[in-house]
Structures are given as C-alpha cells and as structure tokens.
Amino acid sequence: MWQCPACDEEIEHRPGELFPLRHVIYRCPYCRLELVFDEDYARFKVAPFPTSVPPRPRRQRRGRRPR
Secondary structure: OEEOOOOOOEEOOOOOOOOOOOOOOEEOOOOOOEEEEEOOOOEEEEOOOOOOOOOOOOOOOOOOOOO
C-alpha cells in the first residue's frame, strides 16, 4: 500500500483505483501532511506550497473627523 514519506502511515486512496490520482491532494491521517502522488517514483511526496497568495481585500480608510 502507499505510505506517508514522513511517518510511514498508510495513506488510503479511493477504492478501486490501482494508483492514487496525480493531481489530487491526499492528507496523512497521522501527521496531517498534505501529499501528492509522484508517478516518476511511484510514491507520495509532500505537496508543494501555493506559489502565489491570493490578495487580501483592502479596508477602506475612514477620513478623520474635524474637531
């Protein structure tokens, strides 16, 4: 079966599949790492971090009140 590269815990993929899907992110039930399947090495590896962070909405500044 397929194992987490960090803790060697068994990773379950969908029933009936011979191999885990390539672009699906799986999560280790023990150490909670996000993993993707590497077809070149036929094992899981840690999922890459997103390359860009979505922009945060800017808050509207309130004008100062006159005294």
